Amino acid sequence: MKFSIVVFPGSNCDHDAYHAAKHVLGHDAEFIWHKETSLKGADVVVLPGGFSHGDYLRTGAIARFSPVMTAVADFARQGGPTLGICNGFQILCEAGLLPGAMLRNRDLKFHCEHVCIRVEQADTPFTALAKRGQVLRIPIAHGEGNFYADAETIAELESERRVIFRYCDVRGEITDASNPNGALNGIAGICNPGRNVVGLMPHPERACEPSLGSADGLVLFESVVSVLAAHGGAR
Amino acid sequence: MPIDPEVLERHGLSSEEYDRIVGSLKREPTMTELGIFSVMWSEHCSYKSSRVHLRKLPTEGPRVLQGPGENAGAVDIGDGLAAVFKIESHNHPSFIEPYQGAATGVGGIIRDIFTMGARPIALLNSLRFGEMDGPDGARTRRTVEGVVAGIAGYGNSIGIPTVGGEIAFDDRYAANPLVNVFCLGIARADALVKGSASGIGNPVYYVGSKTGRDGIHGATMASAEFDEKSAEKRPAVQVGDPFMEKLLLEACLELMQTDALIGVQDMGAAGLTCSTCEMGSRGGAGIEIDVMHVPQRETGMTPYEIMLSESQERMLLAVKRGREAEVERIFEKWDLHAAHIGDVTNDGLMRVKDHGQVVAEIPNSALVDAAPVYTRPTARPAYLDEVRKFEPASLPPVAPQTALFALLGSPTIASKRWVYRQYDHMVRTNTIVLAGMGAGVVRVKGTSRAIAMSVDGNGRYCYLDPRRGAMLAVAEAARNVACAGATPIGATNCLNFGNPERPEIMWQLVEAIEGIADACRALDVPITGGNVSLYNETNGEAIYPTPILGVVGVIEDASKVMSRTFKSAGDEILLCGQGFGELGGSEFLKVLHGTAKGQPPQLDLAKERALITLLTRAVSGGLLRSAHDCSDGGVAVTLAECAFDSGGIGFDVDMPAHVGQAPNSIRLTATLFGESASRVVVSAQPQSVNAVLKLAAQLGVPVHRIGRTGGSRLAVRVEGHDAIDCTVAEAERMWSTAIERHFAGRAA
Numbered sequence: 001m002k003f004s005i006v007v008f009p010g011s012n013c014d015h016d017a018y019h020a021a022k023h024v025l026g027h028d029a030e031f032i033w034h035k036e037t038s039l040k041g042a043d044v045v046v047l048p049g050g051f052s053h054g055d056y057l058r059t060g061a062i063a064r065f066s067p068v069m070t071a072v073a074d075f076a077r078q079g080g081p082t083l084g085i086c087n088g089f090q091i092l093c094e095a096g097l098l099p100g101a102m103l104r105n106r107d108l109k110f111h112c113e114h115v116c117i118r119v120e121q122a123d124t125p126f127t128a129l130a131k132r133g134q135v136l137r138i139p140i141a142h143g144e145g146n147f148y149a150d151a152e153t154i155a156e157l158e159s160e161r162r163v164i165f166r167y168c169d170v171r172g173e174i175t176d177a178s179n180p181n182g183a184l185n186g187i188a189g190i191c192n193p194g195r196n197v198v199g200l201m202p203h204p205e206r207a208c209e210p211s212l213g214s215a216d217g218l219v220l221f222e223s224v225v226s227v228l229a230a231h232g233g234a235r
Numbered sequence: 236m237p238i239d240p241e242v243l244e245r246h247g248l249s250s251e252e253y254d255r256i257v258g259s260l261k262r263e264p265t266m267t268e269l270g271i272f273s274v275m276w277s278e279h280c281s282y283k284s285s286r287v288h289l290r291k292l293p294t295e296g297p298r299v300l301q302g303p304g305e306n307a308g309a310v311d312i313g314d315g316l317a318a319v320f321k322i323e324s325h326n327h328p329s330f331i332e333p334y335q336g337a338a339t340g341v342g343g344i345i346r347d348i349f350t351m352g353a354r355p356i357a358l359l360n361s362l363r364f365g366e367m368d369g370p371d372g373a374r375t376r377r378t379v380e381g382v383v384a385g386i387a388g389y390g391n392s393i394g395i396p397t398v399g400g401e402i403a404f405d406d407r408y409a410a411n412p413l414v415n416v417f418c419l420g421i422a423r424a425d426a427l428v429k430g431s432a433s434g435i436g437n438p439v440y441y442v443g444s445k446t447g448r449d450g451i452h453g454a455t456m457a458s459a460e461f462d463e464k465s466a467e468k469r470p471a472v473q474v475g476d477p478f479m480e481k482l483l484l485e486a487c488l489e490l491m492q493t494d495a496l497i498g499v500q501d502m503g504a505a506g507l508t509c510s511t512c513e514m515g516s517r518g519g520a521g522i523e524i525d526v527m528h529v530p531q532r533e534t535g536m537t538p539y540e541i542m543l544s545e546s547q548e549r550m551l552l553a554v555k556r557g558r559e560a561e562v563e564r565i566f567e568k569w570d571l572h573a574a575h576i577g578d579v580t581n582d583g584l585m586r587v588k589d590h591g592q593v594v595a596e597i598p599n600s601a602l603v604d605a606a607p608v609y610t611r612p613t614a615r616p617a618y619l620d621e622v623r624k625f626e627p628a629s630l631p632p633v634a635p636q637t638a639l640f641a642l643l644g645s646p647t648i649a650s651k652r653w654v655y656r657q658y659d660h661m662v663r664t665n666t667i668v669l670a671g672m673g674a675g676v677v678r679v680k681g682t683s684r685a686i687a688m689s690v691d692g693n694g695r696y697c698y699l700d701p702r703r704g705a706m707l708a709v710a711e712a713a714r715n716v717a718c719a720g721a722t723p724i725g726a727t728n729c730l731n732f733g734n735p736e737r738p739e740i741m742w743q744l745v746e747a748i749e750g751i752a753d754a755c756r757a758l759d760v761p762i763t764g765g766n767v768s769l770y771n772e773t774n775g776e777a778i779y780p781t782p783i784l785g786v787v788g789v790i791e792d793a794s795k796v797m798s799r800t801f802k803s804a805g806d807e808i809l810l811c812g813q814g815f816g817e818l819g820g821s822e823f824l825k826v827l828h829g830t831a832k833g834q835p836p837q838l839d840l841a842k843e844r845a846l847i848t849l850l851t852r853a854v855s856g857g858l859l860r861s862a863h864d865c866s867d868g869g870v871a872v873t874l875a876e877c878a879f880d881s882g883g884i885g886f887d888v889d890m891p892a893h894v895g896q897a898p899n900s901i902r903l904t905a906t907l908f909g910e911s912a913s914r915v916v917v918s919a920q921p922q923s924v925n926a927v928l929k930l931a932a933q934l935g936v937p938v939h940r941i942g943r944t945g946g947s948r949l950a951v952r953v954e955g956h957d958a959i960d961c962t963v964a965e966a967e968r969m970w971s972t973a974i975e976r977h978f979a980g981r982a983a
Binding site (some may be wrong): 009010012016019020023031035049050051053054055083109110113131139141142167176187196203205206208211212226 | 384387391392394476477478479481482568569570653656657658659660661662663664666667669678682772795907
């Protein structure tokens, strides 16, 4: 199974996603430079976190024009499992592969800390092994993670069960105090209508080994591996 | 423009120094040459006041791969790898413009590390501010917010985790905040890159941001005192671009995988001037450049301005002739333009041309080696006799629990979560002790090892006794690293002092350097580099003398790493080391009695070394569950901090009173809040305790079994007398919210 990890100028969690896929899970992983036009036989595409192009414009606003994004869009359209983490999520939103946008955190400060998120839906390739309602302890590290969309879009996301992760407290309750950035409806992650493209602000790749404080993020990667294996592995 | 006394003054040069310039050139300098001399001979670049004393520091050892003199130092960590690290100050720019001053400080230290061929993997910082509720509270809060946001803005964006550090608040820093930043990287031990240029005809490249008029004379600014007009110096502070530096970092590391590179240096203080003459000097060569090839951000810049600009994120490289296309291709991949601005020569000169016409021609040796070196006069400050008069028995009594809560709520001791939460401290997935839980610890992927690092210093101790205070800083940093289970193997220092032209300040500096030298020798941690920041004065009032020590250690088995907090109920609590009830210079005196008096704690370096050995052996033997150093606030605060962030694990202890005579009225206080050195609180499972005691006995470290973890209360007795009894929750609330309360405007 091969994870292709797209590297934009300013990506800085690319090595972390690579380490999780290759050394923790033991799968093939390859960096794909943003100027390339092929995903080189990817089974899973990961858009990692970081500050693509410095985030000097809107987060992800320049990265979406990278040559590789045409290949990513094609891959996604064909149903390929695609995961956007943090800045990767923001790029997917800018590219129109996911709806909505991220505003600055409501306290205007960057937050790096472990938070709890609740798995809302298990019918995506990245949550297939999780249980609905399961609470995961995963770090966030962002200054602009405050998910926003117009009321119509939010209603659509909710009615189509496309909110995949929500910030919660340790017991799984959705409270304002457990929402670290002010995201609407406590949204931490969503998927596209085809459910194969998932974006989330928390960093599951940082939570794959107990020595780092949590291994709860593993379930996202193990899920996609098991889903692909059930479909006969490489596409 | 004629070179008259006024011109010299603006360049921070004395008339004696000007005569020296004329002597070394054997002619009058041009204006451009004068500018070049002025920055290279500034205190910041030449270390002219400190150099004779810095030679006293121990810089060699079996693990040292690179000592002072290069962009950063390096020590061998095994597996063929080197830890490359250094600490640097950005005090003056951070006072003028907190966000950019701090951000560019981070950018500068990162460049020093990756120019050595190392991948930077961790940042730390040591900060000093005025009191947030003092007379300058509003300004201080803005400075704190700006500095923290600047460090976060740069480090988070470039993707290097800020894994730890320390902060203290005291009004002696109100007009001179200190921002010291430390970076550590990992390189192959046999592939360290030097900042030198050699080989006649090899091309010299300029890569990175374009040159603008920002930061001209930054190094000279950092070598002068401040007054009310300092805000006018704002244009001398540069603006950071972490995205550009991320590209430079990746491109340089990619280039270093080839053998096309000869040497590289960043353009930090004194910009193109410093990098050009230092690279030529180190390589025993000369460099000739033409400023017309230097990429420029604005039009009409003179050679003087181009040579003295301190625009950020710029690098100078010497590469092998014939490999130009390969080098340019790597930079183009990262959307960077490498400009060929000159060549290596064999004449030992720094020759600067402007459209082919020579505008400066100076022997490198005149700039680098012939810089003035001063043995400035020293005088023991008169204030010492006054402040050392201290009668603890005269203090009005304070209930221990009241004192504990006051200390837990003081920003210097309180949780720094408000700060470190703004730093990405987890990126690169190596951080195995999370920020706020002890020393900074990162694992080294591909090995079983981890690196622990700590930056420490106590300006109040150094004010009362700079020699002992500096020794205590070395000891505390080494002890913190040992608490994580690491063996200390190297150190770096940042010496923050006032105006060295004042004999009292110079005395403090010399005493501190000699103290550092003694402690580093005794603890076997050679100094591999560092930085000196002088003239930290505003309107004639200096900061506390504040040497900051960064100590790096290696943990052979990363899975054994130890943190501050108690792990479960039912463990035994041991106090390692001996308390002497020393309240001199303590946080207790400052917070409860508003005074900085007495003498800092005594330090027996042999005992400190034994304690460090005990900790590293006990951790590697798997005997401990937590370890936390006793420092600010004494053993009472240390015990409380072991319970905080543990999920509410309380404790019940009964400890012996301190050793030595003391009036009964303050015996309890001195035992609980005295800051005697070389002490650590550890916890261990009951079945491990005998092994710890046996090891301690072998090493001659006194260990007291003082109680057990468990319950939800902090219960402390001294020889059976009740001293403290409160819930973990109420104490932790005071400690964890103190800094936020200041920003919410609800400070007590």
